[in-house]
Amino acid sequence: MSLVSSNKPEWLKTKLQTMGSFAKVRETVKALGLNTVCESAHCPNISECWSGGTATFMVMGSVCTRGCRFCEVSHGKPQELDIFEPVKLAKAVKEFNLDYVVITSVDRDDLPDQGSLHFAACIKAVKKMNPGILIEVLIPDFRGREDLIKNIVDANPDVIAHNIETVRRLQRFIRDMRANYDQSLSVLKTVKRLNPNIRTKSSIMLGLGETEQEVCEAMDDLRSIGVDFFTIGQYLRPSKRQMAVENYVHPDVFEKLKSEGERRGFLYVASGPFIRSSYRAGELFIKSVINGGQGSN
Secondary structure: OOOOOOOOOHHHOOOOOOOOOHHHHHHHHHHOOOEEHHHHOOOOOHHHHHHOOOOEEEEOOOEEOOOOOOOOOEEOOOOOOOOOHHHHHHHHHHHHOOOEEEEEEOOOOOOOOOOHHHHHHHHHHHHHHOOOOEEEEEOOOHHHOHHHHHHHHHOOOOEEEOOOEOOHHHHHHHOOOOOOHHHHHHHHHHHHHHOOOOEEEEEEEEOOOOOHHHHHHHHHHHHHOOOOEEEEEEOOOOOOOOOOOOOOOOHHHHHHHHHHHHHOOOOEEEEOOOOOOOOHHHHHHHHHHHHHOOOOO
16 A cells, blocks of 8 residues: 555545535534534535535434444443434434435344344434435444344435444454454445445555555446445544554545455445545435446345
């Protein structure tokens, strides 16, 4: 990977803009008592997405039972699930007048079903109150349990994403010990087996010490199980509590990896320093793929 100095390079410097629908999104999320991964993970694209009137909603609370070394989301002992959250979420989506929504969650290893039925209820509530909406979900690994993954699949979202986060070699240094590379692959593989019509998606971070060859090997692993969409972004340290950035990857390398992904047959590859697993520009393209029925595995 291309290295620069330890200081953040010019291409990673951005200024928060709060134009358009930014204030409305923030006020609505706060009023309904909802959480967004945009705020919890300090996403660099929050200005673009919120100003465009959309957000990635995070259900099942704001405290995660996992302790991944890269993640800013609080971890520890979560509170009880909010039984009204599915309806609150559906109302927010309706108020924003969205036609594509992304829903993610914290891990809930403390619950017998790891929150899978609650997550499914959120999907169903959004679909019921917003007919015709496209729903992308970014799910936990549910410890690889097929019955819990099936709860999500049966709710019939349009895209099910689960992130491998980094290359195989670096998994144990970066992710919680309860997560691992093969388990994540099995989640995506199970989704396709249970319902081949659901599009699958995964994401990886760069700047953690991986090599280009390792990233390409991860692409091969994902394509071998039929993953449709792939995103690649730069890891940015949210605070001093998280692991440090090993290196900043030049935009030219991201472009090269984008070409490698497209050559391998992903329907869509987003690759760049500010790319995250869910972001507004990517949603627009994925929406066109789903509506147009482009591509097949």
